[in-house]
Amino acid sequence: MRLLDAATSIKVKLGALVAVSVVVVALLATLGTAAGVPVWLTLPVAVALTLGVTQLLAAGMVAPLRSMTEVAQRMARGDYSGRVRTTSSDEVGRLAGVFNQMAGDLALVEAERRDLIATVSHELRTPLAAMIAVLENLADGVVPADAPHLHGALAQAERLRQLVTDLLELSRLEAGVTRLQPGEIPVRALVTECIAEVSSAGRTGEFDLAIDDTLIARVDEARLRQLLINILDNAARHAPTGSPVHVAAARTPTGWWLTVADRGPGVAADDRERVFQRFGTDVAGGGTGLGLAVARWVAQLHGGTLRFIDPAPDQPGALLRLELPDLTDPPTPSEVTTVTAPTPPTVAPPPSGPPPSGPEAYVPLASGVPAPPLGMDSVFGSFWPERPGLAGLRVVVACALVGVLAGATMTFTAPGLSWVLVLCGAGCAAYLTARHRRSAFTIACTALASLLVLPLMLLDATGIALLGVFAAAGVFLIGVTDARTPAGFLLAGISWPLSSLRGLPWFGRALRVVGTGGRTPAVVRTVVVSLIALGVFGALFASADALFATWIDALVPSLSFNDLVTRIFVGCLVFAVTLAAAYLALNPSRVEPDRRPVDALGNRFEWLIPVLLVDAVFGLFLIAQATAVFGDHDYVEDTTGLTYADYVHQGFGQLTVATLLTLFVVWAAARKVKDAPADHVWMRVSLGLLCVLTLIVVGSALHRMNLYQEAYGFTTLRVTVDVFEGWLGVVVLLVMVVGGLGHGRRLPRLALVTGAVAVLGLAAINPDAWVAGRNIDRYEANGTLDIYYLQSLSADAAPVIAKRLPADAAACALRHLPDNQLSDDHDEALGWNLGRSRAEGALSGLDMDGVQATAVSPRAPQVDPCGSIIDAYAAGPEG
């Protein structure tokens, strides 16, 4: 039973779904605003909750349709046993009900058809066997070809003819709709005619009529004749020789009746319905087993009945009674009465042996067609198929635990120990579910990723730490999806957010397991129920009893309402993000589809000329560089009007872009080269030259940056850019070496690993401290120092500054630290960070109170003790 099953219209359900979603979002937004939760946190949680609500409410809407598709496909294959299970009562539910009924009817019709064919073939075999027996004996001269034997063969042929006629008649009657053409018929005359016909067909027997000449019935004459012949023939066959068959008929207020009585063996009460079934009668007497079935059909078509009734005690035998109403509609020449055929009579069970039909007997009519994908499967198609039997609940539970950990420890805590713990936990949860977890590449990526999150704990510099986290996420995702190409890397990154959609059905199934039996679900239920009970009763008693409340306070960290809301939001967000990563690891998208090989260019010049042109441009550029380097600064100033420092600064960005583009050119050209020795030589020469030139460009760019840093001082950003450019140089070198050796396919992964190592290296040199050190080196060389810039550095730089600058300058450079980075006094253990704890050690040796901008007296203007010191350092020794 699902939540919305009671709704009788799908519109109501959709309305309820929209309403509930809107209410949820509105409540969440209000709650978030009241608790001061930022929008970027509220929005994803609201989306996730809405999706959850949809999953909960909409599941029952679509499930019957899917089930119907499946059952219909099975029916197309000839299996009619499938039924749609649904508890919903809307239009879809009703459709499912009708569908089930249809499936049942079809199954019945199919079974009847099979029974009929088996029975008919059986009934045809016996006269055929007899006829063949007679004819073969005649042909072989076993019996003489005299009249009795020929008549015997003829009689068998006659039996066959009668059987075929009856079958045709029956199939015509059962075709569904039969037109009746009523007319005024004198009953006695019709019965007399029929008796004549029966007698002429070879039945010897007397008939005794008790029918008034004036009895006129309104019936379809042809049909009634058919009926009468069948029942009269049946009676004549069963009547003992010498005893007449009594036929009586009379009018009733609404119609008329007719009885046929014979003195034969009669019909046992138990058999009175069976004999009207096809082949339900004993055929030994010479009938076809179909006559009574036909007769009853005609009676039912007229809206009447035909049945055996109890004979009078003094007149044993069979008493067959026909009751027909007058057909009411007066016949007009153009009009005919259409009567829908009643339910066809069922086939009598075969006289012996097991039933011919059975589950093993059916033959598939059509070969199985693969089920078309539904839902998310159709959205993501072959890019992201879902394998059956994915582990569910334990993954969700692991991710939920990570979410709880995040909510409890990460919220209100500066980046430090707890962040690393949460990230490692999330990584663990995702890695342990990963499909490729045993592949060396995935293991290496996971190891790199776990190293890359460490700066969060070791450095106070947020920028570097975040760079590390992004790199870690990227490397990890590429690892779990087993990507190999740059396109694959990109798809792996895109797959993470998409995973929150792709994984929804899986998530729904995992949660549905909680409602079923089994050990893990039971544990989950117990934990959830216990926590709710603990929370509700704890809160109730805490508000009721002061002593109890103080105990609670001692146990539970102080939680204001707003804090709690924020913690829950953070927990939910981390849970969702972790779950998305875990799903991606569990069921990786196909980021490396089978790409068709690129067609090589037909002519060599098509790729060679552009590459050589690029080579030439690079060469020209380097000549200009050489002039600038080997000429003096004046030449540059004279020619360009720029100072040398400006000149070098201007080019750095463009050179970096040029390096990136060169990598692209090499990649594109290498794909388009024909697989011929001469082409390979040309490729190695032209692209090798390009790489060498690019390396010189990289060197030149680094040289420019170095000059610039010497002129304007070092910053963390400049160091980072240096590392990036250096990494590009390494990649170009790798392209030359690895590509030259013919292992081009490994390049993307090598570039990835070297990039990750470069980020690690950047973090390892502790850039803020390094930059501070280099700036102090510069100060020691030329006497100027930008203390304002030092102030903007993170706590990482504090030990270097405190050690190498005079105490007053150091105190001024570090004076904002106690208010900013080092102000987190709560949750010290959770927020532990190596950079900050070293900074605290460094500050303890300095007089920090002396550098705070404080007013000496309330009326005096504020005096900044650092102002003069900073100015003095900035001016340098000359000033």
Next chain:
Amino acid sequence: MSGQRVLVVEDDRVINDQLTERLRAEGYLVTQAFDGPSAVALATETGPAVVLLDVMLPGFDGHEVCRRIQAERPVPVLMLTARDDEADILVGLGVGADDYLTKPFRMREVVARIAALLRRVDRAAELATSTDRSPLVLGVMCVDPGRRRTTIGDAEVHLTPTEFDLLVCLAREPGQVLTRERLLAEVWGWGEAALNGVATRTVDSHVKALRQKVGADWIRTVHGVGYALEVPTS
């Protein structure tokens, strides 16, 4: 061959008469029966060499007649059935029928099958008196042509005469694939003339029945060729 008695049990008078005429013309002595009870009574009374038996009979059906006749005295039975149903045929073979024919059938085929059945009885009698009567032991299975008994482990397996002959034939050359044609010739005594689709289906049906009794893993099917007896590995 001539002079042997055949009991024809068939409720359709025309068919019964024509069978009788034909068999008399072939030189058999024929007794006619038209229902189950009289068939059993006549079988006891006349002791036919072979019984021609329709499945659908008034009184009780052909299977029951077959069971009762066989319980009294092993006699070859040729079943006539109007139903070409594998299950139906297996039931017939299960109650001790040796062969079956589906309606409509050819008189000549009936005669040929009856002759083959009688020939086989002679051969069995011959075998029973011949020297090669030592029990055949294959793993846990023991087939004793002398006493016409089969055991697997300690359990005795009850086989119809045809099934037993089939098993002996297979067991004399364990592991060898015997073609359907050879089995037909050795077990049923059919010559080349009788070979057709119906005949090979006879072999298949009997092998299927035999498999049900001794266990499916004893007999290996070689598709398109025939069958071989294999001692199961486990």
